[in-house]
Amino acid sequence: MINTPQNIVQRRIRLGGSNVIRHIASSPSGVIGTGGRRTPISILSAAGFDVHISTSVPLSIGQRVTVLWGLSDADHGVAIPGIVHWLGSGKSESEAGIALQEKFPEDYAVKLPGCPRTSIRYACTTPGSFEWTLDGERSVPAVVMNYSREGLCLQVPIAPPVETKVRFSWQSGNRENCLEGIVRWIIGQEDRFLSGCELIGDHGYRISGINA
Structure with missing residues (x-):
């Protein structure tokens, strides 16, 4: 049977809203590398093969970057190549979605507490x-x-x-x-x-x- 607005016969719980998952605390900072240049970023969400960032430097769809986060004397951090696939506008900076070549380590994931999702919308x-x-x-x-x-x-x-x-x-x-x-x-x-x-x-x- 086909579902129409007057004839709803099957339903599953929807997994949240239509925007990217937002971090509820202050956003961690990191860096993206693009062609030998490093640019500071705020990491708004990070899970699985996805990272959602804001930056003062505009990016473009298809641009290849490397996401660097948590690099310090005490922490080897993360450095993962990826490609920009989504662009958005934040309150004061540009936003971008980056598809990573390998999974973001779970220890560094940035998402709502208790959220079961392994990717970003x-x-x-x-x-x-x-x-x-x-x-x-x-x-x-x-x-x-x-x-x-x-x-x-x-x-x-x-x-x-x-x-x-x-x-x-x-x-x-x-x-x-x-x-x-x-x-x-x-x-x-x-x-x-x-x-x-x-x-x-x-x-x-x-x-x-x-x-x-």
Whole structure:
């Protein structure tokens, strides 16, 4: 059975809001290295292969950087290469999401106390089509509201049941792109739904045009 706003038949608990996870205390400081230059940063969130930073120096999508944090005489710290996949605006500085080549050590993770998430959500508004096969092929317009390494949150007018295999397709320049996943949760929103999908075989960074 297909879910409509008047006919909600399956639901899972949503794992939080649509923005990146924010650290509730003062943000730790670090450095990013870009082409031989080092720039101070504030680390707003760090978990798994993700780090969300603010910096006074603008970065660009696809820029390769190295994140350095906790380097001192008493602590060898962290130095991990990564690539910028998301940009945002903070109150006074630029913000960026960086996909790392290796996991951020759990000892250095920056996230809300008790938060079980292993990746960071990044807000976006990427339009495309949401497709699945269930009693026939279906396709509806959709907008990705946020993405993470492992999944997408989509706004859709109707949604297939939890555990349905789905595909999100979108246009980027002259190129057609798609990501496949499994519906894990559904929330009704007046005349539309939010549908959370766990990705299969690819990472959500592709929404921004980055293969990482």
